[in-house]
Amino acid sequence: MQVRYPDVSDETYRSYYLKQDRGQCRKLVRIVLWTSLPLLYVDYLFHGLTISLLALLVLRTVVVIGSAVLLKRLATTPSAETLQRDMLLWIVPVLFTQFASNASLPREYFGHYLIDAWLVMIYFIAIPLPLRVLRAPMIVFVTASLCLLAYQQAALSAYTISVTSMLLAGAYSGHAISAYLHRYRRKILSAEQEIERQSTIDPVTGVVNRREFMRISDSELQxxxxxxxSLSILVLDLDQLKQISDLHGHHAGDIVLVEVTRRMKRATRSYDCLARYGNEEFCILLPEASAEDADRIAARTRATVLAMPVAYSGKELRVTVSMGVATMQEGDTASSMLQRADASLAKARVANDHAYDSVIGGEA
Structure with missing residues (x-):
């Protein structure tokens, strides 16, 4: 069975592959840069020391200078938009120079059209830009080449039909291969991001798991x-969640976990980090929260969780919680703060155990 992952945005896709695409563009620019001299020698063989050769020399010099400047810019391209703009500005004079070279050659010579057929295919494959950007220059180039062919070969012949077919087939093949490569890379990125997301998310509650919480806590602490x-950590324990699962089934326990998570999200701030730390234990990282702020958020969270029972299959499951709070001290680490919060939680848990036993007994 084929697995489908959420598609990534175009901005995320371009940013993720920016370094790879930049390296690909640098390779392509170097190839054009170093082939300019042999191509100029071919122009000399056809034209000799003429005005046509001088004009082509000027165009190829512009391409060489532009390629050299572009290589330096590509070394520090800051964004995908900049890469796209710079490459487009480079592509236009390269294609124009190629067309000018074609137009200056003898009418009976078809060899340059074979090169064009290869060029239009490689153009789409080798340049890692969005196809919507590459289409316009290539459509103009192919159309101009076909018009040039019709002008040079007024009489319809097998050569003109073959060259026309090769140009169109090359452009279509390159476009199709490039579209497939883009889809393939996008699927790989989508799968990687979804796998990474799942590795940091608790599958029942949808909040971050213990490993991700510790990573975030260490970073925020620094x-x-x-x-x-100030920085505080709030630890919350669902009293006797195991008894609820034993009496009403594991699905009931999951329902309680999901509902309590929703209530805690409503009670905490949008930038607080909520995590499922253990089976029945949650941690909340409270950025820029003093001890007074943490106590106030803890009281609000407790009140929100206890506000009403959790409904399950026509029954009301009463939930109680124990809470512990710790505020950052000098020399603290995330682990030491959690230890102090756990010590505070242990005291609160003892006080709640007896009261909750009587509630569970009444529901049974």
Missing amino acids: RHVRLGK
Whole structure:
């Protein structure tokens, strides 16, 4: 069975492959740069020391200078939009020079059209830009080449039909291959991002898991130490969740977890980090929260969770919670803060256990 992953946005796709695409563009520009001299020698063989050769020399010099400048710019291209613009400005004079060279050659010579057929195919494949950007220059180039062919070979012949077919087939093949490559790369990126997302998300509640919470906590702790701001951690334990699962089934336990998660999200701030830390334990990272702020958020969270029972199959499952809070101190780490919060939680848990046992007994 084929697995479908959420598609990534075009901006994410371009940004992710920016470094790879930039390297590909640099290779292509180098190829054009170093082939300019042999191509100029071919022009000399056809034209000798004439005005046509001088004009082609000027055009190829422009391409060489532009390629050299572009190589330096590609070394530090900051964004996909800049890469797209720079490459488009480079593509136009390259194609114009190729067309001018074709137009200056003898009418009976068809060899350059064979090169064009190969060029229009490689053009789409080798240049890692969106197809919507590449289409316009290539359509103009192919159309101009076909018009030139019709002008040079007024009488219809097998040569003109073959060359026309090769140009159109080359352009279509290159476009089709490039479209497939873009789709393939996008699918790979979509799969990688979805796998990465799933590795950091708790599958039941949809909040981050323990590993991701510790990573975020370490990063935030360093940032708060550097800025000299307060940071707090709130630990919340669902009292006797195991008893609820034993009495009403594991699905009931999952329903309780999901509903409690929703209530905690409503009670906390939008930039707080909520995580499922254990089977029945949640952690909330409270950026820029002092001890007073943390106590206030803890009280609001507790009140929101206890506001009403959780409905399940026509039954009301009453949920109680134990909570512990720790605020950052000098020399703290994320682990040491969690240890203090757990110690605070243990005291609250003991006080709630006896009361919750009586509630569960009444529901049974």
